[in-house]
Amino acid sequence: MLLSCQQCRQFDKIAIEDYGIPGIALMENAGAGCVREILQRKMQRPTVILCGGGNNGGDGFVIARHLANSGVEVAVLLLTDSAGLSGDAKVNFEVLKKMDTSITQCDSDWSVDAFKSAMSKRSDCLVIDAMLGTGATGELRAPFANAVVAANELSAIRVAIDIPTGLDGDTGQSNLAFKANVTCTFVAMKNGFGSLEAKAWLGEVVVIDIGAPHQIFERVQ
Numbered sequence: 001m002l003l004s005c006q007q008c009r010q011f012d013k014i015a016i017e018d019y020g021i022p023g024i025a026l027m028e029n030a031g032a033g034c035v036r037e038i039l040q041r042k043m044q045r046p047t048v049i050l051c052g053g054g055n056n057g058g059d060g061f062v063i064a065r066h067l068a069n070s071g072v073e074v075a076v077l078l079l080t081d082s083a084g085l086s087g088d089a090k091v092n093f094e095v096l097k098k099m100d101t102s103i104t105q106c107d108s109d110w111s112v113d114a115f116k117s118a119m120s121k122r123s124d125c126l127v128i129d130a131m132l133g134t135g136a137t138g139e140l141r142a143p144f145a146n147a148v149v150a151a152n153e154l155s156a157i158r159v160a161i162d163i164p165t166g167l168d169g170d171t172g173q174s175n176l177a178f179k180a181n182v183t184c185t186f187v188a189m190k191n192g193f194g195s196l197e198a199k200a201w202l203g204e205v206v207v208i209d210i211g212a213p214h215q216i217f218e219r220v221q
């Protein structure tokens with residue numbers, strides 16, 4: 001089944017508002033599901049998680065916590081001012097701050113080289129893209145494009161969360177996107193994932209169930 005980004009957002013909204021599942025429970029299931037997939041594939045190794053300022057970034061904070069609990073060395077690069085975080089993402093950020101996970105705030109003037117040196121302390125690391133998901137609009141703003149370029153140039157395993165940052169989930173088009181080996185997408189494949197152009201950025205796609213009732217699918221069709 002393929003859904004548009006808007007339908008995925010509607011799916012989450014119905015789960016929260018009509019079924020009463022707290023959004024933070026969905027985010028927990030989303031992040032924990034990604035970590036289960038990473039561990040099953042034995043991809044665990046020193047990990048850098050690139051986090052944006054929305055709920056895709058929130059997934060990244062959950063992933064950081066679960067990976068750290070599994071004994072993985074984790075570093076978070078936050079591509080936005082932490083003061084702007086809100087809702088479920090902020091809750092998970094505040095939890096992470098109390099752990100001993102390294103969190104670095106990356107200003108909008110961070111260059112490709114700055115990202116590279118922050119990411120390449122280990123050449124065989126895992127880089128997780130929790131920058132942008134279904135809420136992405138328009139061209140990548142600074143410093144997101146530089147983070148994507150740096151991540152793509154690194155000799156690393158790359159995992160994208162929900163949608164590779166820079167890829168339009170609805171059309172499958174992109175000038176520049178995070179080049180994933182594996183994309184862990186939530187609820188359903190997105191419409192654009194079927195296009196040939198998208199496959200180059202997506203790598204293998206795994207659909208992660210976030211625990212919302214499947215009856216909701218009938219309402220977003």
Ligand SMILES: NC(=O)C1=CN([C@@H]2O[C@H](COP(=O)(O)OP(=O)(O)OC[C@H]3O[C@@H](n4cnc5c(N)ncnc54)[C@H](OP(=O)(O)O)[C@@H]3O)[C@@H](O)[C@H]2O)[C@@H](O)CC1
Binds near residue numbers: 140
């Ligand atoms: N809802 C739920 O229950 C669940 C949702 N889940 C997860 O949430 C994701 C959707 O989260 P979301 O709606 O917060 O959007 P998201 O993709 O994080 O982007 C918004 C942020 O990005 C920014 N921004 C936008 N465009 C940009 C650009 N071009 N360049 C740079 N920045 C840009 C924008 O900034 P602003 O425009 O507000 O200044 C804002 O800060 C979804 O994909 C899934 O991963 C799961 O946890 C399951 C439960």
Ligand SMILES: [K+]
Binds near residue numbers: 162
């Ligand atoms: K992403």
